[in-house]
Amino acid sequence: MLTKNEEDYLKALFHLTEEMEEDRAGVNQLAEYLNISPASVTAMLKKLKTKDLVEYERYGKLELSSDGKAIAVDLIRKHRLWETFLYKYLNFQWDEVHEVAEQLEHIKSRKLIDQLDKFLGHPIRDPHGDIIPGKDGTYHVLPKTTLSDLSAGDKCKLIAVRDNSVAFLRYVAEIGLALSSEIDVMDKRDFDGSMEIGFEGKRINISAKFAENVFVEVM
Amino acid sequence: MLTKNEEDYLKALFHLTEEMEEDRAGVNQLAEYLNISPASVTAMLKKLKTKDLVEYERYGKLELSSDGKAIAVDLIRKHRLWETFLYKYLNFQWDEVHEVAEQLEHIKSRKLIDQLDKFLGHPIRDPHGDIIPGKDGTYHVLPKTTLSDLSAGDKCKLIAVRDNSVAFLRYVAEIGLALSSEIDVMDKRDFDGSMEIGFEGKRINISAKFAENVFVEVM
DNA sequence: ATACAAAGTTAGATACAACTAACAAAATAT
DNA sequence: ATATTTTGTTAGTTGTATCTAACTTTGTAT
Numbered sequence: 112m113l114t115k116n117e118e119d120y121l122k123a124l125f126h127l128t129e130e131m132e133e134d135r136a137g138v139n140q141l142a143e144y145l146n147i148s149p150a151s152v153t154a155m156l157k158k159l160k161t162k163d164l165v166e167y168e169r170y171g172k173l174e175l176s177s178d179g180k181a182i183a184v185d186l187i188r189k190h191r192l193w194e195t196f197l198y199k200y201l202n203f204q205w206d207e208v209h210e211v212a213e214q215l216e217h218i219k220s221r222k223l224i225d226q227l228d229k230f231l232g233h234p235i236r237d238p239h240g241d242i243i244p245g246k247d248g249t250y251h252v253l254p255k256t257t258l259s260d261l262s263a264g265d266k267c268k269l270i271a272v273r274d275n276s277v278a279f280l281r282y283v284a285e286i287g288l289a290l291s292s293e294i295d296v297m298d299k300r301d302f303d304g305s306m307e308i309g310f311e312g313k314r315i316n317i318s319a320k321f322a323e324n325v326f327v328e329v330m
Numbered sequence: 331m332l333t334k335n336e337e338d339y340l341k342a343l344f345h346l347t348e349e350m351e352e353d354r355a356g357v358n359q360l361a362e363y364l365n366i367s368p369a370s371v372t373a374m375l376k377k378l379k380t381k382d383l384v385e386y387e388r389y390g391k392l393e394l395s396s397d398g399k400a401i402a403v404d405l406i407r408k409h410r411l412w413e414t415f416l417y418k419y420l421n422f423q424w425d426e427v428h429e430v431a432e433q434l435e436h437i438k439s440r441k442l443i444d445q446l447d448k449f450l451g452h453p454i455r456d457p458h459g460d461i462i463p464g465k466d467g468t469y470h471v472l473p474k475t476t477l478s479d480l481s482a483g484d485k486c487k488l489i490a491v492r493d494n495s496v497a498f499l500r501y502v503a504e505i506g507l508a509l510s511s512e513i514d515v516m517d518k519r520d521f522d523g524s525m526e527i528g529f530e531g532k533r534i535n536i537s538a539k540f541a542e543n544v545f546v547e548v549m
Numbered sequence: 550a551t552a553c554a555a556a557g558t559t560a561g562a563t564a565c566a567a568c569t570a571a572c573a574a575a576a577t578a579t
Numbered sequence: 580a581t582a583t584t585t586t587g588t589t590a591g592t593t594g595t596a597t598c599t600a601a602c603t604t605t606g607t608a609t
Contacts, residue, residue: 116566138587151567153588158565170574170587201445211439218437220430226420335596357557370597372558377595389557389604 115217118186119145120155121164124175125183130252136173181248188244190216191237192227198238199231205238205289206280239280240271240290240326256329258294259304259322265296267327274324283325286315294327334436337405338364339374340383343394344402349471355392400467407463409435410456411446417457418450424457424508425499458499459490459509459545475548477513478523478541484515486546493543502544505534513546 113121123144127136138156142149156173159165164179166172175183193215197203203211228234228246237243242251253271261267269292272283288294288310297314298307304319332340342363346355357375361368375392378384383398385391394402412434416422422430447453447465456462461470472490480486488511491502502508507529516533517526523538 114565139585147566148568149587150569150589154566197442200449201442203441203445207441211437211442214437214439215434218430218433220433222422222426223416223420223430226422230419333595358555366596367598368557369559369599373596 112219113182117155117159117162117164118182118217120152120159121175121179121183122186124165124173125180125187128174129180129183129250138173141173184244184248184250186216187250188246189218189224191241191243192224192231192234194237194239195231195234195243196227205284206277208238209275209280210277236271238290239275240269253326254328256327257323258296258306258308258317258325258327259319261296261299261327261329263296263299266330267294267296268292268330269294269325270328271326272324273326279324282321287311287313288325293330331438332401336374336378336381336383337401337436339371339378340394340398340402341405343384343392344399344406347393348399348402348469357392360392403463403467403469405435406469407465408437408443410460410462411443411450411453413456413458414450414453414462415446424503425496427457428494428499429496455490457509458494459488472545473547475546476542477515477525477527477536477544477546478538480515480518480546480548482515482517485512485549486515487512487549488544489547490545491543492545498543501540506530506532507544512549 120141123141124136127140127144138149138152142152145152156165156167159179160167163176164182166174166176190212193212194208197208197211198205225246234243240253242253244250256267257273258267258269269288269290271290272280274280283289292310295309296306297309300306304322306317306319306322307314308317339360342360343355346359346363357368357371361371364371375384375386378398379386382395383401385393385395409431412431413427416427416430417424444465453462459472461472463469475486476492477486488507488509490509491499493499507513511529514528515525516528519525523541525536525538525541526533527536
């Protein structure tokens with residue numbers, strides 16, 4: 112049975128190898144992502160290798176084994192199911208679910224998560240719009256279109272957010288945006304990528320960085 | 331913020347000092363209860379003392395401080411609320427809830443437990459019949475009558491069980507007993523304390539040890 | 550009242566997961 | 580193709596939680 116720690120490494124590595132556009136999975140990236148020194152990462156990688164959870168050679172590439180990948184996907188499944196529970200049944204806000212789900216995802220009980228899934232009615236997406244992996248390990252990445260890919264005149268619908276930090280999510284909610292919001296791109300400035308968007312009669316300005324963290328479906 | 335470990339020590343100490351009939355709270359008892367060496371217990375007690383969670387002097391008495399007590403009661407509250415959730419909403423059996431609740435009780439989120447309590451409708455008792463401590467730290471011990479206190483001819487109702495181990499709970503369920511079962515004491519043998527009891531038309535023999543682990547309300 | 554047993558403590562070792570500092574390998578740039 | 584920068588590793592230390600073995604204190608029994 113894996114420790115919370117080992118699980119966190121696998122999840123981080125999955126995030127860096129499978130979920131990011133370009134493959135930014137090196138010892139340093141992992142270290143930065145986990146807020147840990149590169150030396151500690153090297154030590155843990157050796158340990159995970161003996162358990163056949165990562166593929167790793169000294170100074171070499173860094174990847175999850177298929178076992179490691181399966182565990183990471185399962186953690187993401189648990190995380191997103193718990194987020195859904197907190198949001199739908201325990202009155203948690205969008206920006207509050209992540210932190211608690213980080214703890215709940217490490218609870219060890221097959222029955223618990225199967226029954227939770229059933230209780231929730233086998234949901235497809237979590238409160239941030241991300242797809243919940245299936246019991247069989249099926250993992251779907253979201254379509255990669257972000258608001259920043261669009262141009263003036265385009266129309267779209269908010270389907271998920273990339274960044275799950277409290278700061279970002281609170282800002283999104285404060286502006287008045289939520290899952291399924293319909294957005295018109297009114298203007299886009301080439302020099303800094305900032306945009307003016309309209310929704311529900313409002314018109315606001317957003318930075319390029321903000322636009323890059325909002326996943327949309329073009330309409 | 332306390333670690334899972336520190337919390338487990340506080341809960342164990344609470345169990346040994348507050349919940350047991352006679353005060354069996356020494357370093358050795360704690361060690362046995364937690365399945366660790368007395369030496370490790372001594373080390374942890376020193377640490378807990380610096381945090382003002384226990385009252386403890388070298389070779390001296392062993393007690394929780396009021397802070398320590400409050401934390402222990404809060405853990406019991408969390409434990410029993412989670413047990414109730416698992417039992418009522420996630421189709422867990424009587425004997426399955428304890429193990430998972432042992433993990434869930436360590437999740438850190440005030441809001442989580444308050445909302446869970448609300449979701450469950452502020453339950454009074456958990457699936458084993460134990461009283462769930464209040465948000466304000468109110469802790470009620472169960473009335474101490476056990477089946478073994480009764481004599482032939484007495485009638486009673488099962489209100490809780492003392493032992494929460496899988497082995498015991500499964501045995502209770504197998505026999506056909508459950509919370510609120512009405513029991514007639516048919517016979518009691520003085521030489522070994524074993525009893526013959528009747529309920530729902532059945533008649534079975536139970537050992538003194540079994541009888542000591544069943545809390546009842548005389549009717 | 551002393552000796553013995555029980556209970557509790559200390560000292561020293563191990564495992565884990567982190568750190569810093571120094572070093573080595575690989576990648577890049579001139 | 581060599582120097583420089585970036586990336587990754589090793590060695591040695593720290594803190595936590597555990598252990599065993601040896602020792603000390605307290606309690607009990609004769």
